[in-house]
Amino acid sequence: MQNLKQDSKGNRVIISVLGPDRVGIIAGVANILSENNINILDISQTIIQEFLAMVLIADMEKSKINMEQLKEKLAEKGREIGVKIDAQHEDVFNFMHRL
Numbered sequence: 144m145q146n147l148k149q150d151s152k153g154n155r156v157i158i159s160v161l162g163p164d165r166v167g168i169i170a171g172v173a174n175i176l177s178e179n180n181i182n183i184l185d186i187s188q189t190i191i192q193e194f195l196a197m198v199l200i201a202d203m204e205k206s207k208i209n210m211e212q213l214k215e216k217l218a219e220k221g222r223e224i225g226v227k228i229d230a231q232h233e234d235v236f237n238f239m240h241r242l
Contacts, residue, residue, distance in 0.1 A: 154204040155184070155233040158217065160197040162226025164190050171220045172199065172228065179207045179216075195226065200233075 188197035214230045221228035
């Protein structure tokens with residue numbers, strides 16, 4: 144994983160995953176990113192009782208797809224595996240969560 148400070152902030156995306164824990168969630172998200180040349184920069188997850196909460200930061204600089212297509216692919220995978228997966232451009236995420 145690369146140093147976040149060295150990456151271009153303009154291409155980063157924040158991906159969140161929430162739902163019941165089960166085998167294959169991280170692999171499902173990682174496969175979509177890998178297939179589309181999107182690099183995972185950082186990932187954090189926790190299990191609270193039987194629920195998974197994961198946040199992932201990825202770099203879309205060399206992506207084969209745009210943000211809308213990524214959101215669609217992730218949402219579809221989420222429906223398939225029974226979790227909610229969302230993606231936001233880092234600028235949108237920062238704007239929504241500023242103090």
